[in-house]
Amino acid sequence: MDFQNRNLSEKKIGLSQHGRSRDLFYEIILSDRSQIQPKKHKALMRSPITAMANYQQWNQAIASYFTSGIPRGTRVHLSVYDDICDRIGEEYGLDLSANTWIDDFLSAVRNKVFFGERIDLSGLGECDAKDYPLGVAFLATTVLAAYRMADDEEINDTNYFQRLKQIFRITTESCRPPGLKTGSEKPLWQEWNRWLMRQGFLPSAKPGSGRRYKYINYPISQSLLRRADKDRLCRLFDEKQWKKDWDEMTLLANVRREASRLSQHLKQLLEDRQRYEAIAEAIHEVYQQWLEYPEISATTQNREISTRSRYLFAGLYRTEDPFFGKIDYYLYPKQQRGPQLASISIQQGDKCKPLREERPGWYFPLEYPLNASELDRGARYEIIGNANLDSASAPLRERLILPQRDFWILIPDPDNPDAGVYASWGTPPLGTAFILLCKQELLSDLQRLRDEKLIEWSGEPMPSFENSIDNLNWVELDQCMVISQDWDAVFIDNSELKDALQPIVRLSISLSGGLRVPQHNAWLEEYPPEITVFGFSPSAELKVTRISDNHEIYSATVETNQKIPPIVFPGTGDYLLEATAGTSTNERFVRILPWSELAIRRRDSFANAPSKQHEQLDLGSGYRICGSIIT
């Protein structure tokens, strides 16, 4: 079962037609068993087949969930908590045999990793036949322990392992659970990090400093909100009655304004620039659930509650006619994390258009450009679901929301920076020029930041809707760039704007040029990427290592903020790039693929006739041609 390539509707339809989810499940297990290496047979024998399978299925589902519906390049946190287990169990169609998904999940992990009364992690350090790292489900339980720590609980190994032992129902006196030797979980985290990089994501799990924090920091760095934090946030939403179409960043800015009323742990999270986007997403999830079920506590276990939001949010997708200079902004629907629903359409004006995936994390922009009024006030668009879907098990999203914002940061296409298209693809990487679309009233704040030499832009602010007489409210700043990191002493009226512009990292590795292989985070042999280390130090140490044999192929002090001379990659394979400047580090994964590995891009359908995704030329008389195929 390749979760990455499946979509929910196909699966649901398939299951409802055959009514044999359990049969399918066993088929998968049996087919996978044949591919298990001999040394894993010991593990197979010591646990019942069902438990073994459950672990593998949970393992794949968790890995898939945290890497689906998000753009490549996203920093991934394995932030597992009870609701997420419910969602994963529900959306991946796993069998529910206990009372709750979380009980099923923990039981599967216990069956897999416990040999007698002791934990045995041998065999989890590798990838399964579907190339998922086998240790993910176990690591998820270690994050769950961090999630369950109380608000006022001091972070140390004694308290942390106490929670972990509760999860595994162990009552021993020792600090660590029996069998879980000091540092034995480290290889699993390293494999998870490497796997994420191979998939094109950025890892976030890292060790702590000091003996007591070294290994427990891996799970703690993944746990974004604790259970107590979520309840506190819901109380805040209750008190403030924030019932608005806020997106993640607007909500975060509002929550930060109320930081004095929050717990110490939440305050620390809100100040954590490194995990800024992930925390914003986690708080937004709580907010969405509160909007849906305001009367129910965020941490209440209730199987009737859908854990998935019924709303999709949209960013902006900006195009510019190269000749006439006309600028258009389009709705750019963002996917939700996890498997995607197929066959949903958006009603825009009098037309209903199906949503199709443009790239991981995003659907194609909608057909009609936005007007200034929609941008000013935000807007909601109806989502039409697939009638074949069982709405009880797969809740339909009801609305696509364009949030009301005072500004939009539009960055060049990360996969193709020269395409001339800008969109809400995230925070601008260091050294990247972006377009800031904002309301006129923000110009004084922006000028202040410019005077402080924190940002720079080119030319004068330009009206965004030239032909719209009554909408001169929006302007564009072109070629905007963050040039300094000294933001702490500067305060502006719009704190959300500052949060959004202030750099999250001090050092980053930028890969440009070469010939990219779409969807694979790879470059083709003979056409590797050009490398630039961006940062606020004049130089950085750059090291390139071939992962297969840990061979260092490049190591030098490089000047930051300019392309380094081309690095010769000795053949195809996976490489790790590491940049260090002072205490700042950054890593990137680069894969060099042979031409023979370049595969044809598949369309939605296996039928090889031109589809709507193909450009076609109208021949008149009802005929069209696509390449050589006339239909």
Add this chain to the structure above:
Amino acid sequence: MTIVPHTNILEIKNRSGYRRFLVWYKGFSYQGDYQKIIDFIENLVRRKSLYDDVDHILIYPGIESNREKCFFLPIKSLKMQDIPPNIQEDVINPLLKKRKLIKEPIKQAFSYNDVIAWVGSQLEVYEFMRHSIPYQPAAKIKEQRSPFAFNPQTSVYHIENPADIEKKSIKCDRLLYWLSAMGSGSWEAFKKACDTLQIEKPERILRRLRLLGHIESSVNGKRWSIAPTALVKVESDSENSENSEYILCGQRSIKLLDCLKQYAQLTYIPQPEGAGPHCIRLKIHDPKKPGFCLNSELKLLTSARNPVFDRSDFIVANAGNASLQLAELLPDIKIWQEQLTNLSGIVPSLYQWQKFNCQTNNFEEWNHPTETGLYELRRENQNYRLTLFYHRERDVWLQGDWYGLRFLSWQHSGQKCLARYDGDTNRLAIPYHQRWPEIYERALVLGSGLLPTYQKSWLCYENAGVEQVVLLSDKLDVTC
């Protein structure tokens, strides 16, 4: 972060309030050039990114006094004499190891006023400036060329060295593999890929790929998508229909070609001058081979479930004799002209104009577009040019492929359009300056899978069936 005036208190403000630190100074006596001290400390600060901790030092050069030369390092801590571990480790310890420079640390802890009192007015402050990312905005991508833009003066290519032709062909093959993997994209992405592969004139390669049935563009040229893989039947010497020959159009990959080799004999024919990807011609070994299915009804040719490839079975459409079908379906030139996109909103006074002269085959300066014909318009101080056909009677500006618009220009100039056909060799020759609209030319190219060759002032198309030639020349009002 602010220093409260006239105190030694540093306040670091965050949203949960202020945190107060005491700023005091650790003194050291030194010998030699004070610039060496500055350089050494600056280097430490830069390497360890300590700009938040050590943003300046106070230096007493000791020039006019007998007092020992000394300098003072700012320390931020909760109380005097408390040195944060990172400052001890990253700054003070390395300093103490520089015995040629540093004589000894001064035991006393100093406030700023203490330092002034200690050394007097000769104190110098040296600030360590944090490095900024230089603001170097990339030159804004302003389209220099439209995918429809051509300069007829530079369109004839001449490469004679076979090795160079092969190199060029391989680059084009790679481009097609990459486009097949991409599926679709923008014109800018296409150009960028050409640039990376060092393929010149991307607008030409895009046009050739369309002629060869590999790719399709949107009407405005901004987007492209690769065509599905298809086999196109071509006329061959073989009378036996079971041994028909095909050319491969659309998406391709090395794996697909390896797979097809199991069922067919593949011949790689370079395009003239290496101007495009190899023409791949297939002769099916044995149409009855298990796993192979050429089904005219379903129009599908599927590969076998080869264990190597069964993860993504290849499906190849059977496009039939696309050359003849297209020739039959295409409208005549007048209807084609009416189907072209009309670009509204052109205000002539906003642009500089040139009009195409069929006699000289070149554009000439023109004041104002008043006559039917092919025009190039340009905005002042901009390189971007747009080529449009103006139809005076209909008062419309038509957008389309460059050669197609030029062909219209020829027809409206009242001059005859010619072609020559050799039935013995199935070759059709068209005057280079009267090149046909692209979709009509595609009907010719799909007959062989080969781009035309240049023979003096003629374009020669191979394997052109008499039926196609008659149909097309009639529709285009060409005298053949």
